[in-house]
Amino acid sequence: MNGQSLQSPPTEFFGGEQFGSDNMFPLDFYTNNIFRMRIGLGKNSSQNTVGIGTTSPNYDLHIHSTYIPPATPGMPGEGGNGNIWARACLQLTTTETGDTEYDGLRIQVNGNRGWVQANDLQSLSFTNDMASFRMFGSGHISFFSDSENSGSRLYLKTDSDNGFIIKKQDGTGSFGMQVQTSNAVLNAYSVKQGTNEVFVVKNNGRVGVGTSTPDANYMLDVAGKMRACEVRVNNPGWCDYVFAPEYNLMSLGQLAAYIDEHHHLPEMPSTAEVEAIGGFDLAQMSTALLKRSEENT
Numbered sequence: 031m032n033g034q035s036l037q038s039p040p041t042e043f044f045g046g047e048q049f050g051s052d053n054m055f056p057l058d059f060y061t062n063n064i065f066r067m068r069i070g071l072g073k074n075s076s077q078n079t080v081g082i083g084t085t086s087p088n089y090d091l092h093i094h095s096t097y098i099p100p101a102t103p104g105m106p107g108e109g110g111n112g113n114i115w116a117r118a119c120l121q122l123t124t125t126e127t128g129d130t131e132y133d134g135l136r137i138q139v140n141g142n143r144g145w146v147q148a149n150d151l152q153s154l155s156f157t158n159d160m161a162s163f164r165m166f167g168s169g170h171i172s173f174f175s176d177s178e179n180s181g182s183r184l185y186l187k188t189d190s191d192n193g194f195i196i197k198k199q200d201g202t203g204s205f206g207m208q209v210q211t212s213n214a215v216l217n218a219y220s221v222k223q224g225t226n227e228v229f230v231v232k233n234n235g236r237v238g239v240g241t242s243t244p245d246a247n248y249m250l251d252v253a254g255k256m257r258a259c260e261v262r263v264n265n266p267g268w269c270d271y272v273f274a275p276e277y278n279l280m281s282l283g284q285l286a287a288y289i290d291e292h293h294h295l296p297e298m299p300s301t302a303e304v305e306a307i308g309g310f311d312l313a314q315m316s317t318a319l320l321k322r323s324e325e326n327t
Contacts, residue, residue: 058085083118093118115141127151153178217242263313269321279325295322 050057056070068081081087084094095118123134127150135154136147148154156163164172172178175187186194198206209218211233220242221229227242238244240253271277280288280296294300297318304310 056085093120095119115143117141263316266313266317269317269324272321272324297321 054071056068058065059067059069065085066082068085068087069079071077071079077090079087079089080091082091082093083096084092096116097118098114098116100114117138117140119136119138121131121134121136123129127134132149134148135151136145138145138147146154150167152167154165162174162176164176166172166178168178170178170183170185172185173187175185188194196207209231211218214233216233217227217230218233219229219231220227227238228240230238230242230244232238232244235249236244236246237250238253239251239256241251244251272279285296288296292300299310
């Protein structure tokens with residue numbers, strides 16, 4: 031036993047047998063003359079440990095393996111270059127899951143990668159008091175909810191007081207949060223009130239407020255009133271040239287004749303034209319009104 035001695039059952043131990051050592055040496059297990067497991071003191075002399083595949087366990091249970099499993103396409107353990115990695119695995123199964131190598135819950139290290147797998151379980155849950163994170167077998171991930179939401183791959187359910195926040199601490203990197211979609215039909219971002227979409231950001235950057243279908247001719251489409259402290263538009267060209275000596279100012283007679291014929295001021299759109307395009311350009315209209323005011327002055 032390499033320094034180990036068996037311990038006899040104590041007198042207060044009723045029934046059965048007791049197996050172990052009565053000294054400070056660990057208890058090692060061999061099969062076919064090959065070391066398999068050690069029970070006893072680990073690297074810390076005050077720590078009780080179990081080491082599988084290692085004679086110097088670091089923690090209460092330490093599994094170390096050099097086993098290289100056969101290649102199975104699509105399963106962890108197969109490297110991208112065709113090499114097979116050594117695998118250490120802890121597997122938990124029940125009569126409901128079955129007991130094959132792919133059943134139940136498996137926590138494993140393949141090469142230099144870690145895996146938590148539950149291929150045949152309905153869901154895999156992580157909980158800590160009120161916090162919960164759940165992965166369903168159908169491919170859905172849910173936070174703070176016990177029910178599967180079939181309409182989304184990632185589902186976040188918050189209470190009435192709290193939502194979701196991303197805080198970027200410094201200027202490193204190009205974004206705090208990024209949403210990507212290559213499908214022109216899908217929204218990159220959407221806010222719903224009940225079943226109605228009240229705010230959307232399309233994948234090409236167009237924004238709809240109060241509408242789920244912003245007009246393709248505009249980057250911002252607001253279906254409702256808009257309020258702002260200041261609105262600034264690009265300068266389309268100003269009208270101070272009206273005061274230049276060489277400017278040809280229309281006479282009152284010419285202006286009266288134009289109004290009698292067209293029923294609107296020169297260089298101003300008619301009612302029919304405004305209705306046909308569904309509104310008017312704010313910058314162009316402001317410039318045209320300024321020009322009329324300066325001509326009148």
